[in-house]
Structure formats: C-alpha cells, structure tokens
Amino acid sequence: MAKKKRVITALACEKCKERNYSQLVAGQRSAGSLHLNKYCSRCRNHTMHKETK
Numbered sequence: 545m546a547k548k549k550r551v552i553t554a555l556a557c558e559k560c561k562e563r564n565y566s567q568l569v570a571g572q573r574s575a576g577s578l579h580l581n582k583y584c585s586r587c588r589n590h591t592m593h594k595e596t597k
Contacts, residue, residue, distance in 0.1 A: 548572070555593040557584040565593065 548571060555565040555578070564584055578595035 551597075553578075554596050555580060555582060556596045557582075557587060558592045558594055560584065560586050562586045563596065569595070 550568040551571045552566055553569050554563040555567065556563045562584065564586075565582060569578070580593050581590055582593045583589075584591045584593070
C-alpha cells in the first residue's frame with residue numbers, strides 16, 4: 545500500500561524570521577502549527593521556531 549503524501553515545511557525563528565530548519569510533515573495533519581525550541585545561528589540563542597510553508 546502506498547504511503548500518504550508528506551509535505552516539506554520550514555521552521556522560522558520567531559525573533560529574526562530566518563528559516564533555519566526544514567522537515568517533512570504529514571500532508572493532512574489536523575493539528576495547529578508546530579512550535580519547537582531550536583538553536584538560531586543568526587540570533588546565537590535557543591528561540592522558538594514556528595512552522596511555515
């Protein structure tokens with residue numbers, strides 16, 4: 545059986561808006577946008593990163 549489509553999304557820093565990370569997520573995900581605490585090389589600090597398309 546074929547797998548469901550997955551979509552590439554970017555994670556953008558909420559302070560400087562730079563897109564530092566990309567990841568695959570399920571295409572028909574019903575939950576809200578993803579928020580992760582990741583390292584931002586531009587801010588040189590751990591900040592919240594928000595899912596963007």
